[in-house]
Amino acid sequence: MLAQRIDRLTSSLVRDILAAAQRPEVISFAGGLPADEALFRPSPAAMQSLPDVWQYGQSEGEWVLRELVALRVNALGLACTPQQVLILNGSQQGIDLVAKLMIERDTPVLVEAPAYLAALQAFRLFGAQCLPVPVDPRAGVDPARFEALASQARLTYLTPTFQNPSGYCYGDAERNQVAAVLDRAGAVLFEDDPYRDLSYDGPAPAPIAGRLRQAQWVYQGSFSKTLAPGLRLGYLVAHPALMPHLVRLKQAADLHSNRLSQHLVAQVMADGTLDRHVAAVLPLYRARRDAMDAALRRHLGDLAQWACPAGGLFFWVRLTERRDTMALMREALRHDLALMPGEAFFQGEADASYLRLNFSHASIERIDEGIARLAGLLRAQALAA
Amino acid sequence: MLAQRIDRLTSSLVRDILAAAQRPEVISFAGGLPADEALFRPSPAAMQSLPDVWQYGQSEGEWVLRELVALRVNALGLACTPQQVLILNGSQQGIDLVAKLMIERDTPVLVEAPAYLAALQAFRLFGAQCLPVPVDPRAGVDPARFEALASQARLTYLTPTFQNPSGYCYGDAERNQVAAVLDRAGAVLFEDDPYRDLSYDGPAPAPIAGRLRQAQWVYQGSFSKTLAPGLRLGYLVAHPALMPHLVRLKQAADLHSNRLSQHLVAQVMADGTLDRHVAAVLPLYRARRDAMDAALRRHLGDLAQWACPAGGLFFWVRLTERRDTMALMREALRHDLALMPGEAFFQGEADASYLRLNFSHASIERIDEGIARLAGLLRAQALAA
Missing domain, CATH: 3.40.640.10 (Type I PLP-dependent aspartate aminotransferase-like (Major domain))
Structure with missing residues (x-):
């Protein structure tokens, strides 16, 4: 018999999605991973x-x-x-x-x-x-x-x-x-x-x-x-x-x-x-953030709202219409796109449907391609509904 | 207000004794530290x-x-x-x-x-x-x-x-x-x-x-x-x-x-x-174990009993007479000798007075000197009692 707390040990969504996102063909907005090219490697x-x-x-x-x-x-x-x-x-x-x-x-x-x-x-x-x-x-x-x-x-x-x-x-x-x-x-x-x-x-x-x-x-x-x-x-x-x-x-x-x-x-x-390394990494991340903001405006402007973040690693995207974002996540993975459903970040009920999209890990080209793919999925779901 | 478990978070005796044993003049039998010369250092x-x-x-x-x-x-x-x-x-x-x-x-x-x-x-x-x-x-x-x-x-x-x-x-x-x-x-x-x-x-x-x-x-x-x-x-x-x-x-x-x-x-x-390193370290530890066994027989034969351990890092020494081993530990530290009182290792009452003596960290010369010092303290206490 295990401790009662183990009943409260929920499966980690992040863990499961990150495992699925390991395949190189997947465009991943799911994790909170630094860009590989931004990692500090000691001499x-x-x-x-x-x-x-x-x-x-x-x-x-x-x-x-x-x-x-x-x-x-x-x-x-x-x-x-x-x-x-x-x-x-x-x-x-x-x-x-x-x-x-x-x-x-x-x-x-x-x-x-x-x-x-x-x-x-x-x-x-x-x-x-x-x-x-x-x-x-x-x-x-x-x-x-x-x-x-x-x-x-x-x-x-x-x-x-x-x-x-x-x-x-x-x-x-x-x-x-x-x-x-x-x-x-x-x-x-x-x-x-x-x-x-x-x-x-x-x-x-x-x-x-x-x-x-x-x-x-x-x-x-x-x-x-x-x-x-x-x-x-x-x-x-x-x-x-x-x-x-x-x-x-x-x-x-x-x-x-x-x-x-x-x-x-x-x-x-x-x-x-450390400070030089951070200063060198910021332009890379800033460019990726701006690329995701532009891609969202380009492909998702009518389907979602978001604030362009002044820092950190994520866009927090509110879908205009209520969606089952867990189902959307699974559907996206079938299309080699990994994203994080918003509901995992709430204790209790969320007030709307959200996605968390990481912008630090994927290249600028893949950011645009991934957001376009996401928009395609949302539009296809809307048609099917 | 902290969680109740913090009331059960006892001060770590090991921690406190190890801190005191840092002084280079202290002969330390207190910790469970590998010999410095036995540490593996990657090339x-x-x-x-x-x-x-x-x-x-x-x-x-x-x-x-x-x-x-x-x-x-x-x-x-x-x-x-x-x-x-x-x-x-x-x-x-x-x-x-x-x-x-x-x-x-x-x-x-x-x-x-x-x-x-x-x-x-x-x-x-x-x-x-x-x-x-x-x-x-x-x-x-x-x-x-x-x-x-x-x-x-x-x-x-x-x-x-x-x-x-x-x-x-x-x-x-x-x-x-x-x-x-x-x-x-x-x-x-x-x-x-x-x-x-x-x-x-x-x-x-x-x-x-x-x-x-x-x-x-x-x-x-x-x-x-x-x-x-x-x-x-x-x-x-x-x-x-x-x-x-x-x-x-x-x-x-x-x-x-x-x-x-x-x-x-x-x-x-x-x-x-790994296996070569262990094989190279064993003779060093075996010699120190044998040195501590000999020193115990030389200085403490009438004051304690022990079994010579076939492995590990410690002698577990049972004092023939009941002693306050916490007080003994503090007195030993005043004489630049660190050892571990046995009572810390018991849940509840111990059946006798024990000391745990580590043999891996001190040199053979210091092992004999430390055990002699311990015997001197025990004899002085017995006279004073």
Whole structure:
């Protein structure tokens, strides 16, 4: 007999679709994969200049990397010391650790609607009662609704910067307002910020965590989107009251993170390579985003609405007519097109039919071809209906 | 307000002692660290011949490594396919995943007494009610006691090969008997086997998991003790009914394991380096084990009993007189000697006063010096009492 939580361990749609999208003939808008040509590949010299990383390391992470992360986070306007930095195997691990820290059966957790689906899955695994706050891709969250739910929640999970999937970025005033609400409500803020550096139209506003005066918080970032997912490295920074628990949870989870990757990342942060690499990647992603926006206008203008995202990796496309987007996804796969149905990103009912379309992985030519194919499918379905 | 499980998140004694033992003047018998000179360090050529590992990988692990692990596990007498292999960030992660799979509040879990303390901590974190079965360092487990508790337990956690901390290795007949009991009881076996390759007096008997006919099982191993802990790699192999859940739990925990480390290990498994490396390390560890046995006889013969372990990394020393071993540990640290009090390895009361002494990390000279220092402390305490 397994633990009851296993009944709540839903099949991961992403996983299944990504497996299907592996075939090279498939045009994939499904994942959140960086472009292969944008991946950071350490030089042979870097691989050979690693320090002696083969013995057990610290659960918190390598000190040199914690110092560099603290500097970077401070520069964003979130004050922290290196002692508040915990190095993770990618930011997915931060979701697991914070869930362990905060969530048990029926713990109320405020989430955005839509929200990052792997966070929803992890929270549900630990028994969370998710309280969804609608995020309008153009107007953001409704302040009264947010305040009502934040006062009930023990944990508030937000991805305010180029949210996955909606692409929405909370403005400065909205961030201040959210921080003030959380200070009044006393719920812990969990701010997930993996897309901040992928900002195509100017820098994003400072993190919400840095605007709090009372509430406790965990802020996390990732090197998967800016350097390479295969490094499996992310970090969290936590309020001093939460940090000792998170370090112990990390130790119980896997003792410590991979030391090779930690020193490879520390090198590229220290010598400026990280920032140069991001600067070099942005034009590529910006061009692909613009290509998808143009392709959507060209092929789907009468069938859907969307806001062109200022950062991140996704278009969040609202279909004008209600569709079964799960069925559409399966039909698209039969036509060698992979996309993500919107309903996976909602806790409960969605208010309309959405698709999440990734623009970072496919080439510009394939983006246009894929969107045209999607339009063809929608039109054929409309005729058949 | 944090989750209730955080109240059960005990301070890790290992962690605190290891931190204190970092000072170079400290002779440390406290950790379970491989000798620095025994660590496997990949060649520059190996580091440069990695495949393109920078994109997201599979949650299950890299296929080439899963195949190699399956071959190795099959050679131990445990039949499995590569599809049953899940690559982990070290075997501590397997403990976390199996705890998530099986343990909720008050789940009865059979554990050895003594048992690996980080497993006890993880099980308690998830709310387990641990049912301890005494392991006699010379005679093993009492069969009737084992059967009575196995029939109550939902999960049975065993480290039958050079157990940490007792050093005990279950014999062939005992393994068959345990397997038969588990088949009757229907409890899931979780067999943790990180020390198998560190066998100094001939090969260890085949895993218990391979002797089961009915019961479900998870078997796990590690590359931390044979290659290098900094690689953070281990693996589990699971009964087909459990594997899909474990893969999803791994995905929810951190998506996948580090791909650099996976390919470095696959290389050294494929070309025979792993086996050559282990063969080269064994004489070093055997000499240190023999040196500690001789030092114990020389300095502590009248103050303690122990069995010389046939494998693994530890002596499990029973003090002839009852002592407060926590106080002894603190006193030893003041004399630049680190050791592990036995009580951390018990769920509930220990039957006597024990110390766990690691013999792999300190040099032969320092082993003798450290044991002499320990004997001096014990004699001084006895005089003072």
